Amino acid sequence: MSDEVLVTGATGTIGSHVVDALADSAIPFRAGVRDPTEGEWPENCEPIAFDFERPETWGFAFEDVETLFLLRPPSVGRDRIVEAVDAAVRTGVGHVVYLSVLGAERNPLLPHRRIEKHLEASDASHTFLRASYFMQNLSEIHAPEIRERDELFVPAGDGALSFVDARDVGAVAAVTMTEPGHENRAYDLTGPESLDFESVAERFSDVLGRRVAYARPSSFEFVRRTSARGVPLRFAVLMVGIYAPARLGLAGRVTDDVERLLGRPPTSLATFVDDYRDVW
């Protein structure tokens, strides 16, 4: 009988927390990773070779899988994901939990929305996790500028964001993969508050006990200074695009989906900063 659970992106920001949440559930599952010889995995997890760019890995990884946690790694094109979805459904995957982006339903050109549409038309059921900006962007991409210059250097203008903790997204994913009733639903995953970067800087200052400031660069200034620091131009421009919804005032919506699914409020930014304080 096919009842396996397979997690893609299992070493990444969200996938690693999906793995943690499933480890707590004690349900056996597979982590699909490019190098299964690397890393440490929970007792109930079997690492298995899986690469979106190597279709020869797909058949074995999807065999006997009922539920798939799917994400699109930033480096992988939409067509590859769509091909993998088709292969998964052909092999017998019955339910796909897909990590999408808050507001995807309003943007038909977004690769995430195109993947959602492909899943909606497939024979498998789906759950869309439309996540807001991850708090972990602050402990990963933006960590050096906070640590070294006490500065948040982000092209977000005065826009507010409803940051969500990746740990909460991982926990929600585990719930939707292991409990019934989430088929063909979309959840909007946000944190508990909508914060502009002045307020984010205040939270950092309060919790860390030193002043962290928001530099509020224009998009042009962001690209200029980021490139001057040796960051590839393509990446700097990508960051401007990523923060465009915030600049336009489209990224601040707060929902209660995390609380309804987890039975507790989502993690606040202050708690996140406290939990990760060693990073900064």
Ligand SMILES: NC(=O)c1ccc[n+]([C@@H]2O[C@H](COP(=O)([O-])OP(=O)(O)OC[C@H]3O[C@@H](n4cnc5c(N)ncnc54)[C@H](OP(=O)(O)O)[C@@H]3O)[C@@H](O)[C@H]2O)c1
């Ligand atoms: N950042 C945000 O605020 C935000 C908010 C909402 C949604 N999202 C969406 O979240 C998704 C990214 O999730 P994430 O941040 O958890 O990812 P991530 O931290 O960038 O990790 C990517 C994962 O994908 C794996 N991977 C890379 N290339 C692969 C390939 N060819 N085949 C199989 N696995 C591969 C990586 O494994 P290796 O260890 O092998 O490299 C890693 O586990 C994106 O679709 C993004 O749009 C992001």
